[in-house]
Amino acid sequence: MANILRADAQTNRDRILAVARTALAAEAGASVNSITKAAGVGAGTFYRHFPTREALVFEVYKQQIETLVTLGPALITELRPVEALRAWCLQVSEYARVKHSLAEALGGLAGQDFSSAHQPMLDTLRLLINAGKQTGELNASAEPEDIFVLLTCIWRLRTNDADQARSQRLLELVIRGLEV
Amino acid sequence: MANILRADAQTNRDRILAVARTALAAEAGASVNSITKAAGVGAGTFYRHFPTREALVFEVYKQQIETLVTLGPALITELRPVEALRAWCLQVSEYARVKHSLAEALGGLAGQDFSSAHQPMLDTLRLLINAGKQTGELNASAEPEDIFVLLTCIWRLRTNDADQARSQRLLELVIRGLEV
DNA sequence: ACCTGAACACCGTTCAAGT
DNA sequence: ACCTGAACACCGTTCAAGT
Numbered sequence: 001m002a003n004i005l006r007a008d009a010q011t012n013r014d015r016i017l018a019v020a021r022t023a024l025a026a027e028a029g030a031s032v033n034s035i036t037k038a039a040g041v042g043a044g045t046f047y048r049h050f051p052t053r054e055a056l057v058f059e060v061y062k063q064q065i066e067t068l069v070t071l072g073p074a075l076i077t078e079l080r081p082v083e084a085l086r087a088w089c090l091q092v093s094e095y096a097r098v099k100h101s102l103a104e105a106l107g108g109l110a111g112q113d114f115s116s117a118h119q120p121m122l123d124t125l126r127l128l129i130n131a132g133k134q135t136g137e138l139n140a141s142a143e144p145e146d147i148f149v150l151l152t153c154i155w156r157l158r159t160n161d162a163d164q165a166r167s168q169r170l171l172e173l174v175i176r177g178l179e180v
Numbered sequence: 181m182a183n184i185l186r187a188d189a190q191t192n193r194d195r196i197l198a199v200a201r202t203a204l205a206a207e208a209g210a211s212v213n214s215i216t217k218a219a220g221v222g223a224g225t226f227y228r229h230f231p232t233r234e235a236l237v238f239e240v241y242k243q244q245i246e247t248l249v250t251l252g253p254a255l256i257t258e259l260r261p262v263e264a265l266r267a268w269c270l271q272v273s274e275y276a277r278v279k280h281s282l283a284e285a286l287g288g289l290a291g292q293d294f295s296s297a298h299q300p301m302l303d304t305l306r307l308l309i310n311a312g313k314q315t316g317e318l319n320a321s322a323e324p325e326d327i328f329v330l331l332t333c334i335w336r337l338r339t340n341d342a343d344q345a346r347s348q349r350l351l352e353l354v355i356r357g358l359e360v
Numbered sequence: 361a362c363c364t365g366a367a368c369a370c371c372g373t374t375c376a377a378g379t
Numbered sequence: 380a381c382c383t384g385a386a387c388a389c390c391g392t393t394c395a396a397g398t
Binding site for chain 3: 033043044046047052053
């Protein structure tokens, strides 16, 4: 992880990311030009550091994911598996409500970039589900990828819709479908 | 439903819709300009008939919905409620796989236009669910709107993803969550 | 009334020219 | 090496000018 970038290049990259974090949190659709302008760099500079707009979203997304991923193992030691799963899903939901770019990234089901980017989330989900299978609380037919698709839908809803009671009901329904 | 449009205006409107149906089925993101060009009308003509691009999608969507809505009551007379629900969901899924604009419209959870446009679908879903409640096969806590959100997610997946086995598993999981 | 199509304000992205 | 910013090809949408 040594610095292979020239000092000014590194500064620009950091500035772009810093601006992007707040801009995308405020509005998921924030344009590249608005970000470069706020960061005080030319458009070309942006594309020197990120091949595409999606790559920028991906980078911001990756940083936010780490927070949530570390939460999984912590919850498992404290709660029963099903409760840990529920708590983790609620945490993600809460996080997505504030960080709009996360919700956008979660919804990128089609993008090839994101399917690999989702991997840490899938691993955490798998961890939680497997714990439930071992205690016999969850049935064994559930694939983490399947459940991730449904959760993705719920998490995005939480961002757009004022009604967060619905997202909670939906989570309960999914968990009930998972219980043995 | 009398013709209040001048003859040429009516022709143009019909042509736009005809082109849009095939164009949007081929690619959900088809541009307004590409549609007007293929329909042989100016851009201004388009906006005389449809206030916005979304309104066009909405119109095409509405026509396709009717086919699916009439299916609900038919299935109920033939099958047990849960089977009818399952069959209807699969039908929608199959339809969305071909008509991409339908998948796009289904995903428009946020758009105010669409939340009212979804109404017939919601009514059909309510019909199917209520039948299941009366026979005691489905539990009473399920709101049609809630389930619609999850199904929307599954239906869109079917369009993008080659893996349709997943969409079937997800449907089963949701239905299992509904069963009493 | 209704139509056309150039034009506008955006978007993501590229590339010649600078240091 | 890295940067700038005008320019490109798009997008949805508007509007003056025509019939």
